[in-house]
Amino acid sequence: MKNIAIITAAGLGKRMRAGKPKQYLALAGKPILCHTLDKFHEAKSVDAIILVTDKDSIDYVKNDVLKKYKYPKVKWVIRGGEKRQDSVAEGLKNVPAGSEVVAVHDGVRPFISPQLIDKCFAEAFDHGACIVAVPINDTIKRVDNEGRIVETVERAALWRAQTPQAFRFDILETAMSQAMSEGFYGTDEASLVERLGHEIYVLAGDERNIKITTPEDLKIAECLSLRGAEATKQSP
Numbered sequence: 001m002k003n004i005a006i007i008t009a010a011g012l013g014k015r016m017r018a019g020k021p022k023q024y025l026a027l028a029g030k031p032i033l034c035h036t037l038d039k040f041h042e043a044k045s046v047d048a049i050i051l052v053t054d055k056d057s058i059d060y061v062k063n064d065v066l067k068k069y070k071y072p073k074v075k076w077v078i079r080g081g082e083k084r085q086d087s088v089a090e091g092l093k094n095v096p097a098g099s100e101v102v103a104v105h106d107g108v109r110p111f112i113s114p115q116l117i118d119k120c121f122a123e124a125f126d127h128g129a130c131i132v133a134v135p136i137n138d139t140i141k142r143v144d145n146e147g148r149i150v151e152t153v154e155r156a157a158l159w160r161a162q163t164p165q166a167f168r169f170d171i172l173e174t175a176m177s178q179a180m181s182e183g184f185y186g187t188d189e190a191s192l193v194e195r196l197g198h199e200i201y202v203l204a205g206d207e208r209n210i211k212i213t214t215p216e217d218l219k220i221a222e223c224l225s226l227r228g229a230e231a232t233k234q235s236p
Helices: 032-042 055-069 084-093 114-127 169-182 189-194 215-234
Strands: 003-009 048-053 074-079 101-106 129-135 140-143 149-153 159-168 201-204
Touching: 003 032, 003 084, 032 048, 032 055, 032 101, 032 114, 048 055, 048 084, 055 074, 074 084, 084 101, 084 169, 101 114, 101 169, 114 129, 114 159, 114 201, 129 189, 159 169, 159 189, 169 189
Parallel strands: 003 048, 003 101, 048 074, 129 201
Antiparallel strands: 101 159, 129 159, 140 149
8 A cells, every 4th residue: 555545534523513523414415524535435546545533433434434335445444633633643653654645635625536636646756745725816915903904915826725735654754743742733734844844746726625614615515516416417
């Protein structure tokens, strides 16, 4: 197994206010997490998946997700940590020796395409580090604590980071080890690798690759899912 995907699904989804973690809410008839796993199973580059979940959902995942929907690429289901970075760190501990590239992806980004996953793995293999991101199109304002505009930020070089974020295993392992030993928590894996001074390439992503976090996001996801189903019906 050379290419490993760590799917993070340990969040409790409090902003969703749904009574259970958002990754297990239904989307087009099955849990959101299943749609994400579908894409990584379709991706030819992915050899195995490490699924990181919260401690109270491990049995549910094994019985109501993996057994029911059949995901043979999921080789490990492990308990996550308090924060996302803790969960990724736990996932890295299970990456087999000899693995080349590790990609980290949010379990609640179900609209990533298998083709983009494959491209991200390939770029990470060639360059050491690659993330999926989209350019910012809106005008960006920097605002002070009183709610007043300080400046208009030049947006030409600004991108919104998404996942997957893929790295050669040794690079991400070193970056994670250093961050954890220093008590540094970044907002994504790329921020940890940036601290090493390593170059990270950006792969143009897809605006549909949304992270489902709020009830409004779920409504958007339902619309995207319906559009995708209609497009599939109309294709020859």
